[in-house]
Structures are given as structure tokens and as C-alpha cells.
Amino acid sequence: MTLVRDASPAAADGPEHVTEPTAYDAILLASFGGPEGQDDVIPFLRNVTRGRGIPDERLEEVAHHYRAFGGVSPINDQNRRLKAALEAELADRGIDLPVLWGNRNWDPYLREALIDAGERGYRSLIAIATSAYSSYSSCRQYREDFAAALDETGLSGTITIDKVRQFFDHPGFVQPFIDGVFSAIAEFEQRFEGIDVTREIEVLFTTHSIPSADAERSGPAARGFGPEGAYAAQHRAVAEVVMAAATGGVDIPWQLVYQSRSGPPTQPWLEPDINDAIAELPARGVKAVVIVPLGFVSDHMEVMWDLDNEALESCEEHGLAGIRVPTPGVDPNYVSGLVDLVLERVNGTPVDDRASLTDLGPWYDVCRPGCCENVRLGFKPADAGLAP
Numbered sequence: 001m002t003l004v005r006d007a008s009p010a011a012a013d014g015p016e017h018v019t020e021p022t023a024y025d026a027i028l029l030a031s032f033g034g035p036e037g038q039d040d041v042i043p044f045l046r047n048v049t050r051g052r053g054i055p056d057e058r059l060e061e062v063a064h065h066y067r068a069f070g071g072v073s074p075i076n077d078q079n080r081r082l083k084a085a086l087e088a089e090l091a092d093r094g095i096d097l098p099v100l101w102g103n104r105n106w107d108p109y110l111r112e113a114l115i116d117a118g119e120r121g122y123r124s125l126i127a128i129a130t131s132a133y134s135s136y137s138s139c140r141q142y143r144e145d146f147a148a149a150l151d152e153t154g155l156s157g158t159i160t161i162d163k164v165r166q167f168f169d170h171p172g173f174v175q176p177f178i179d180g181v182f183s184a185i186a187e188f189e190q191r192f193e194g195i196d197v198t199r200e201i202e203v204l205f206t207t208h209s210i211p212s213a214d215a216e217r218s219g220p221a222a223r224g225f226g227p228e229g230a231y232a233a234q235h236r237a238v239a240e241v242v243m244a245a246a247t248g249g250v251d252i253p254w255q256l257v258y259q260s261r262s263g264p265p266t267q268p269w270l271e272p273d274i275n276d277a278i279a280e281l282p283a284r285g286v287k288a289v290v291i292v293p294l295g296f297v298s299d300h301m302e303v304m305w306d307l308d309n310e311a312l313e314s315c316e317e318h319g320l321a322g323i324r325v326p327t328p329g330v331d332p333n334y335v336s337g338l339v340d341l342v343l344e345r346v347n348g349t350p351v352d353d354r355a356s357l358t359d360l361g362p363w364y365d366v367c368r369p370g371c372c373e374n375v376r377l378g379f380k381p382a383d384a385g386l387a388p
């Protein structure tokens with residue numbers, strides 16, 4: 001691995017898509033990780049915020065969300081179920097690829113999965129990270145942690161890790177949201193007879209807010225995505241696809257909103273916050289809100305707490321009916337879509353034959369140099385992309 005910061009022209013010209021078939025020994029399911037009991041909560045939060053100088057008061061604030069659920073994050077069970085569902089789908093399709101699971105921030109850690117892979121003699125892994133969009137937190141940080149885990153375990157020269165493309169516009173990921181929005185609108189139409197869906201319903205697509213500086217640097221700079229970067233552009237493009245498919249072309253108002261902001265108030269993050277957006281709706285005559293957790297692959301703490309608790313409460317406070325649409329979780333479309341993404345790399349599928357529902361994709365197999373770098377944390381080597 002090279003530690004040189006500036007990309008050589010040759011590296012910058014590397015392949016965007018890999019259309020040579022690649023032999024893999026296993027799939028690496030890479031996730032965030034979460035505490036499994038009250039005693040894990042603070043050590044977990046220290047792992048997450050390592051090197052960021054997040055004060056203890058803020059850690060306690062976040063700890064409180066976990067404490068309310070017995071110190072257990074829902075994410076681990078979600079990943080156990082996803083791993084089992086992937087294994088079942090692979091077996092059904094006669095694909096002989098074992099699935100290893102490793103997290104960035106809690107047991108089972110990435111390094112444990114890599115040691116396991118090494119002991120089993122695996123040399124070539126294809127990673128699926130449980131995160132669909134482009135940004136530091138949702139792509140590059142996984143790739144940096146791959147590099148760090150290979151380094152820590154002394155497996156850098158032995159094991160290689162590739163990563164499937166960001167799958168925000170893959171039909172397997174998008175279809176569950178289409179189904180969810182369709183059902184929510186149908187339910188409101190039934191609950192409120194004669195509701196004018198073009199005025200009285202609003203669809204809020206919500207995702208994790210990120211620092212504006214990270215948003216601006218998300219995706220390859222050369223693509224010119226503007227101040228909110230590829231991160232916001234990808235969400236907007238997917239939201240448009242979901243609305244078109246779920247409404248059959250009826251003009252129902254929607255907007256992209258953000259949630260789960262952290263960091264100091266002086267630091268700009270993407271806005272508007274979902275709760276502020278909800279507060280504006282009654283004045284416009286809206287009666288019913290469809291909350292679509294477009295940025296989340298499964299029912300994370302952010303979904304259970306910030307949406308099911310706080311955002312639905314905001315709806316109630318403002319006299320609005322609210323429905324939160326399901327996350328993909330282990331929806332069969334999502335699970336088989338993830339297997340399709342692995343097969344793209346196994347088979348070296350030509351780009352034109354790859355499924356992608358927006359004009360932005362199919363996204364890169366091989367991340368561009370410097371893509372999604374974090375200016376606050378500084379340069380760190382990353383794997384599964386072009387050097388550096």
C-alpha cells in the first residue's frame with residue numbers, strides 16, 4: 001500500500017469498473033457494529049469517536065439512546081439476519097461463497113474476520129458494506145478501516161479486499177422503499193377519505209446528516225456535484241425514482257431532509273433537520289406525513305430513536321398523521337440485489353448490463369483517489385480503491 005498522498009496520473013486513470021472476472025474466496029459483510037449490553041455502551045462510543053475529540057457529555061447523550069434499549073443496538077441482530085439471508089440466497093443460487101462478518105466499531109471486529117479469513121486460507125475477499133451512498137462515513141471510512149485492519153493483522157500482503165459499488169440506485173435497494181411509500185399513501189387514502197394527495201400529504205425522505213465539508217467532498221471532485229456533493233445528489237435522484245414509481249406520476253410533494261446531526265453547533269451540517277421540516281407542514285395545509293428512511297439499510301438506532309421516537313412525536317405535536325416506511329432489512333429484493341452486486345464482480349459484468357435506476361450510476365467499482373476524504377481527520381490510507 002502506498003502512503004503517498006498525491007495521486008499519480010496513472011492512478012487517477014485507473015479503471016472505474018472492473019469488467020474482468022475476479023475469483024473471490026469469500027464475501028466480507030462489513031458493518032458499523034453496536035453495543036450488546038449496558039457495559040458495552042461507553043467503550044463502543046469511544047471506539048466510534050476515536051480521534052474526533054467528542055466530549056463526554058455528548059457521548060452520554062448518545063449513550064442515553066442505547067440505554068433506553070437495554071444497551072443493545074438493533075444493528076447486530078439486523079446483521080445476523082442479513083448474513084443468514086445472504087447465505088440462504090447464495091445456497092439457493094448454487095454460489096459457493098462463504099460470508100464472513102466484521103464490524104468497524106464493535107465485536108465481531110473487521111480484524112477478527114480477517115484473521116479468520118487468513119486461517120481458512122482465503123486470499124481474495126469481496127466486501128459488502130451496509131451503507132448505500134457516497135460519503136466519508138458511508139464509504140471511505142470503511143475502506144480506511146479495511147486498510148487499518150489488514151495492517152494490524154499483518155495480512156496486508158496476503159489478503160486483498162475489493163468492495164462492491166455504492167448501491168444507492170440498485171433496484172434491490174430501492175424497491176423496498178417504493179413498496180413502502182406506495183403502501184403508506186394507500187393507507188392515508190383509506191384513513192382520510194377524500195384526502196387531496198397533491199396538497200395534504202408530504203413525503204419526507206430522510207438520511208443521516210453529515211458535516212457540510214464532508215458532503216462537499218463526497219464523490220469524485222471531477223464530477224462537479226456542487227456544495228452538497230454526490231451524497232445529496234444520490235439521495236435526490238433515488239427519491240425521484242421512488243416517487244415516480246410509487247405514485248404512478250401523481251404529483252405528491254416531497255423533500256429531502258436530514259436527521260441525527262451531531263458535532264458542535266458551530267460546525268455546519270446538512271439541513272433541514274426532519275423535525276424542523278415537520279414543524280413547517282401544518283401551515284401549508286398538510287395533514288399526513290410519509291417518513292422514508294432512504295439513507296438507512298436497516299432499523300438502526302437512528303431509525304428506532306430519531307424517527308420512531310422523535311420524528312413521529314413531532315408529527316403528533318403538530319397534529320399530523322405520520323407513517324414511517326420500513327428499511328430494506330432482509331427484504332428479498334435487497335438480499336438478492338446484494339448477491340447480484342457480488343456477481344457483477346465475479347463475472348466482470350459489462351457496465352451496460354448493470355442495474356442502476358438513476359443517471360448517476362452504475363457507481364464506480366474502484367473509488368477515485370481522494371474520493372470522500374475527510375478534511376478534519378486528515379489523510380489515511382484506504383483499501384479497495386485507487387491509491388492513495
Ligand SMILES: CC1=C(CCC(=O)O)c2cc3nc(cc4[nH]c(cc5[nH]c(cc1n2)c(C)c5CCC(=O)O)c(CCC(=O)O)c4C)C(CCC(=O)O)=C3C
Binds near residue numbers: 034049075261
Ligand atoms: C453517513 C452516516 C451513516 C451512514 C449510514 C450507514 O452507514 O448506515 C452513519 C451510520 C451509523 N452511525 C451510527 C452510530 C453513530 N454515529 C456517530 C457519529 C456520526 N455518524 C455520522 C454519519 C453517519 N453515520 C457522522 C458524520 C458522525 C459524526 C462523527 C464526526 O464527527 O465525524 C456516533 C457518535 C456519536 C455522535 O456523534 O452522535 C454514533 C454512535 C450507527 C450505529 C447505529 C446503531 O447502533 O444502530 C450507524 C449505522
Ligand SMILES: [Fe+2]
Binds near residue numbers: 137208
Ligand atoms: Fe453515524
